[in-house]
Amino acid sequence: MALSSSLARLNACWRKKMRVDVAVIGGGPAGLAAAAEASKEASVVIIERNEELGGILQQCIHPGFGNFIFGEMLTGPEYATRFIEKVRAAGVDIMLETTVLEIENKKIIASGRNGIVEIEAKAIILATGCRERTRQQILIPGTRPAGIYTAGCAQRLINIDGVMPGRKVVILGSGDVGLIMARRFTLEGAEVEGVYEIMPKPGGLMRNVVQCLHDFDIPLHLRHTIIDIKGKKRVEGVVVAKVDENLKPIKGTERYVECDCVVLAVGLIPENEIAKKAGVEMDAITGGAIVDEGMETSVDGIFACGNAVHVHDLVDDVTIEAELAGKMAAKYVNGMEERKGLLKVKAGKNVRYVVPQMLRGKDIETIRFSFRVKKEMENARVVVKAGEEVIAERKERIVRPPEMVKILAEAKKIWEIRKEVMVEVEEV
Amino acid sequence: MKEMICIQCPVGCKLIIRKKGEEIYVEGNKCKRGKEYAINELRNPTRILTTTVFIEGGKGKHEMLPVKSDREIPKDLLEHAMKELAGVRVKAPVKCGDIVFKNIANTGVNIIATRDMEEK
Ligand SMILES: Cc1cc2nc3c(=O)[nH]c(=O)nc-3n(C[C@H](O)[C@H](O)[C@H](O)COP(=O)(O)OP(=O)(O)OC[C@H]3O[C@@H](n4cnc5c(N)ncnc54)[C@H](O)[C@@H]3O)c2cc1C
């Protein structure tokens, strides 16, 4: 008791303090791009809890990154390397193995190798990425044996630690992470018995369905789920079943599948514990922070970007969004931020959510709306309306829930009308 | 008859491919890129291989070094290439782009590192 309180006192006087214009929390692709951009006009620090920069990209060793920005299909580590070199060249201060615990009034409290650090920043950029849904969150009954992994955890084990989590694998969920792992396990000599997806359509990009499953003849079972996991110490098998329209298992369709490893690829949720504590307002649908057209949250001077705002399928979009956040944070710090008012942005027909969720009339000429559709639609017309007036529109041959859609609109037109903005998708 | 999905653009047409002698007939493609894709996939499908090899003395917690083939290799040779790489060990430091293994599966293609790995 006495010891711990004197330790606490010792800690308090050793508490390192620093000041900076812009503090970026998270050193993944979002944090890196934001930092590089902000450093053009301000002093910047990146705070990263891992021992190196790059975020999730360091374990995504497959190609598929940077097609839009660099015009080539880089692997995750290669894409990260380019941006790590950029922040180093820009002289950005980098704090590794330092975890941000909380933010109170622009003061960041972090715990690092040498104890607690206090960082006073004029602006903060949240780039904390996302985390995976776990078994508890999707409620699979059964025993709790070893051999059940989230896809990201299995990816880390194979690609960084060099450990194979299993030899006969069942994957639940057909999002990109699940598909990529099906191929990875197969290449490493494991047998992937199948990928089970509760929805009627695959959750990942089509190129991943083709190159990760079809290439290796891995079966994809749509409208199926795992209803039970068997095994005492180690997974011995699972029971799978078909589901009906309401996603309820259909009696009589149960099948036992032997396996020693279950991989859960059941979705990602933005990581926002510290944002919530800092009073940042959240979007119930994205699970991320509500932002304006310049990626500023409901709290003045706190910005957010990347998977902490909404889960992205392409890293190129993360980079574009993060550069904007970095640029606007530097403007804020230099007292150059402009505001014309407040307009809401709403998700209309066949749109699940839109980012940004609000507009403040900052000096940005073209506003980039990113959104996801609720259901697949061919020959679609994407429309941005201010009040009843159409201010931007575009045709898309096909829109699908796994692929984020983007549309640009002129800010001037919106502020002339000054009415609530709505993004809609209709069939033509 | 063979079915495949064209991944040349987001539409993702379902292609039905029939072979009559040397002639290849493609149905279901909404544009001519679909036919080219199908023919190429039938005659000579190739892929970039990405995987990992062991690294010794690397900084931090990394036991593995990510690598890729610097060009596409025939799809049928992926398994063979993985076997050749199974025992490969490299020593840190390594630079992104360094050659880790030459002439994989006798294709003339090299395997290169996809990140820097500093020494411990
Ligand atoms: C398996 C998988 C496959 C993918 N495949 C592709 C693909 O083929 N092509 C493509 O373009 N995109 C792909 N993506 C998407 C892309 O990689 C992500 O959208 C992108 O990495 C998100 O970047 P981020 O910086 O927002 O998050 P992250 O990369 O997750 O970075 C967040 C960082 O914040 C740090 N952090 C979090 N909390 C704290 C804290 N409290 N204190 C300090 N640091 C903290 C974390 O340690 C981490 O380094 C894939 C994603 C996954 C998971």
Ligand code: SF4
């Ligand atoms: S056939 Fe043409 S339209 Fe159809 S997916 Fe291929 S490239 Fe796209």
